[in-house]
């Protein structure tokens with residue numbers, strides 16, 4: 001048995017199963033003889049936690065991974081970028097390696113810095129230019145001689161220079177798939193997982209051009225066809241990989257979907273206006289939280305992103321805490337009510353213990369999505385209002401959405417429409433190899 005997992009970061013059902021399905025014949029052929037459907041992501045539906053959940057059978061609380069950036073364990077007010085060192089559990093390739101299988105992990109977030117496994121690893125988009133990017137370390141030289149300098153990501157994909165961005169997208173995707181074909185045929189792993197970031201970068205660069213339902217869409221713009229052509233190229237690369245992997249069980253999966261961003265909710269602005277957050281000056285134009293906040297008079301703050309993380313400034317817990325520990329439960333409930341009262345329709349607010357089996361690391365005190373993910377959270381201060389329908393600088397037109405996609409074809413799989421969970425992917429790979437799942441979350445679709 002050989003299993004090939006092809007991850008398409010951010011690929012939504014609305015594009016790959018519907019609007020762009022006509023330019024993706026290779027994906028359609030997999031669907032015609034396998035199970036397929038929407039793949040429900042996790043809360044939060046964000047790249048680093050989502051891929052890790054898919055491939056480790058743990059939820060974000062069990063992992064202590066709540067986003068791209070997380071608070072340090074000393075509970076300082078900063079955030080640090082997640083890395084492979086923050087994944088304290090075994091992923092699918094570790095489990096398979098323990099059972100004697102040769103494996104490969106290519107570009108799977110987070111895998112910078114690369115870590116030992118029973119085969120080869122190429123690190124993910126978090127790899128800085130020039131950093132070590134392979135395991136074994138010597139693999140980099142061989143791969144660079146064949147495929148050129150490693151393209152871990154598209155540079156400055158939000159800067160609007162779409163001609164350059166499309167060129168980089170195509171070059172990155174071609175390189176990644178060429179490397180995957182090479183590893184699959186030369187190293188003959190039993191299991192190869194690769195993640196292509198191209199769709200995510202395309203969406204964040206150009207979603208308004210691609211999506212006629214976006215409030216900023218301009219009909220007839222030339223970039224819609226370029227976006228369709230990128231998905232066509234992605235499908236051609238998929239076909240070329242499948243050509244050398246005709247014996248494989250193939251799983252295609254995305255970590256979350258994408259949708260148009262309808263507005264930005266200025267969550268720290270709300271906290272300031274309602275007396276939860278104090279600033280040393282009143283900014284006249286949008287300013288980053290940390291440039292203006294007065295921690296000694298602040299009771300709560302939030303981080304922006306596809307969702308909002310809210311933190312209480314608790315005495316004895318945070319460096320300049322103000323809320324007594326005994327009042328923190330009540331404060332959290334007051335904040336929840338405030339967000340629900342001011343958020344756009346479809347706003348949801350959770351305590352971490354309501355979402356997760358365990359709450360590890362430095363978790364937010366509350367997690368909120370605005371407008372069922374149609375609205376972004378922004379953390380800057382100095383806005384005219386709280387609900388912003390003109391997107392502030394730095395916010396692009398694509399929000400992440402709950403549903404990615406999954407296709408499982410070959411081996412035991414037959415044509416069938418399913419609704420699956422992101423946890424099912426790793427669990428099914430273990431099942432295909434007959435490995436005991438232990439406490440892994442998810443459902444094994446290879447037997448049901």
Ligand SMILES: [Zn+2]
Nearest residue numbers: 009010047255
């Ligand atoms: Zn992603």
